[in-house]
Amino acid sequence: MTERSDNPRYDRRAASRVLAGLAHPGLFEGPLVAPEPRRIEFTCTALRTEPNSHLTYSQRLYLDRFMRPCLPYQVTSATHRIAWTDSDGIPNTGHYRADGLGPIVPIAMREAVLVLWHALNANTTLAQRIAALGPREHAVLDGTTTDHEPLEIFRVGIEATGRALAQHALLARQTPYRSAAEFARGIHGSGLFAAVATRWYWELQASTYRRGMIPVTLATQPDGTVRYTAETVATLRAMKDTTIADAHTVMRRATRVEGLSVADAIAKYHDDLDLISRQYALLPSGTRPACLAATPHQLDGAHYSILPVVVDRFVTVFAEIAARCEIAEVAVELDEATADGPATAEDRVFYVPDMTCRHCVGTITGVLESMDVEVAEIDLISKRVVAEFRSPRNRVRAFEAIRDGGYNPVADRPQTAQPSESAV
Template sequence: MTIETGISTGSTETAARYHRRTAAQILAELARPGLFRPTAARPTRRFEYIATELLPEPGTHLTFSQRLYLERFMRPCTAGEVTSATHRMTWTDSAGIPNTGFYRDDGFGPQIPIATREAVLVLWEQIDAEGALAERIAALGPAAREVLAATTTDHEPIDIFRVGVESAGRALAQHALLAGRTSYPSAAEFARGLFDSGIFTAVATRWFWELQASTYRRGMIPVDLRVTADGTVRYPEQTVATLRAMKEETIADAHHVMHRATTDEGLSAAGAIARYHDDLDLISRQYALLPVDEHPVCLAAVTHRADGENYSLLPLVAQHFVEVFGDLVARCEPVAARAAADAPEDLPVATEDRTFYVPDMTCKHCVRTIRGVLESMDIRVVDIDLDSKQVIAEFRSPRNRARAFEALRDGGYNPADRQTGTTPAAPGR
């Protein structure tokens, strides 16, 4: 099977530099023969979750964390264009991993976050089970691997595919905050409706990664949905314009950092990326090397010619995700659990309770955010280890620890006790 792009992946010149279309071609060639191998059906399962009502700041519908991110990183989006969740929920998935999700009480509630996570786990399992895919990846030459390393954040194809699946799940869970504005009668039909309406494609082409990841973690979505005459949903013109403007601002910020580093400071592109790695992580590092005249598109959304036909990876992943979600959602039974009561303020903190883990701490930006949250509460941070996801902090009391975890959840992180594999209970209100 050959995918035609007019660019040779074996070219030394191409491999030595950032090239989004070539990276997209490599991934498409890997995926098209088969990305998912069917696995055993999941049984019906009950999931206990703890729900906490989000408390907006006075005079607004946004929480402090949401407002701060909006003002710092979502120019020119306004608060009126953002919808917030009404509740944050924590639960442990079928793999034993603690999760944080969000829902609105005028939508489908906790059902979609839980079933979305289970669908992600199923698709990850199916990717891992596709032995022929692993063989194709192992056969990749050094030129192709250099293109992926120069262009993508995750580098390894399996990791890139897994992130793509997770992104589809995030798109569904976030847009579920708008489900009350649609006429879909069930969570499965809502997911199918998003796919039929092209919303997954819209997220891939109009959003950008940092916007999706950061707004998802905070339980907010900066778009609206309008129901059309044929029953599908669309982004209104104002939403499209705002998404475009936010993306252009992000690209401009990344280009500004690179221009300053390479022109004013005389650094090479690689040197600029190395020196300003943290700054670019806060913006969107994927755009730092984007040519000024190139409009960025999600790698999975790039269309190729394959065996005389058009081929794109995105519809394959989104459609399969929606099908698996539709099968799972009726077999995921959310069960509300009570949050633990506040511990007395004057009890000492056990030595082992000074250590906790944040499974979704993935980059230096996460480290800075977590440190900032704790230090803003006058909690001394002893150590944060990105590789092991371990955090050691000096809490003043069990209640202080619980409230710190609450603040971390406000930022979309999932503090967990490794010993039990459970999420520390949210403090009572």
């Protein structure tokens, strides 16, 4: 690979053009092949909402702190959380509503993501184009995106497409679509994938998805498509504007009052900017962010953007998998004879595959400490956590609390780490 530049620069349109130039000849080589039909088992837990509320404690805290000026009645919450192991052997967690399409959507969504990931990894000509990038292109990606490697950026963009579908499935009862495949095609035909890319801000989509909530109301149109209501559009815009203002406030204080360089300011206030998005902190005042995947470019004499290509392939694969996948709920019960006995040495160790940054570490530590569970060790690289649980029942309840925060603790070491989030 060509040597990278030591001078990264922030330029969203330039970064988008680099990615579009890589993707335009083809992100995926040949037809995408869905896996053979298989049975996927999952466990299911009803979400515990606060008294006189449709939101959980974790959802309300996130709403109060990071979704101003959104109000509780504007948020739809899942009713159940599920956990399962995908066909790559990776533990997952997801949400659904009992009055909606059920757990098939998050499970089939994950399988569709894996199909596109494998096809992306198998594209040798794409790998060659990435290897041929020069220092200037790498400088733009390094300075603009959260993930700097193009393959990781594309992977996370595919994952975000799946998240958008599964999250909007919480609103299935507000639509005329009655099956998972019909829902995916209807959401695609209604332009809602593009609406997420242009109207939402990145951290809102990722964090609300992990918590099983969506700040959206849909309205069915005479032609059978669905749209965001005017109130939803206004609220999403207001939340985005507030987030941008918060990011700029952090950077102004750091650079003007404290006299820090931009790089030092980002390093010092990493946790703050991780939540309110570094991309907005660096955005020039008075400009609005554009999604890198949705930004159009003129390539080979025609308009091109990455998002429609990914969504078309994703929806096709998802519909095929949803129609063929067999899912079954299984029960996981504590042994009541030992549930309240002392925790063993093995009980102390667990893993969190979707723990990707220092903010995640802080969140998981905070959840455990709030339950008077001492954290002896937590390692971001291996995803390993060692905690002083009092009993197997205490451990189960702690896991439930961690899942309420949007993470998926598992007993066994994960086979591979999931990709981090990117500002696509």
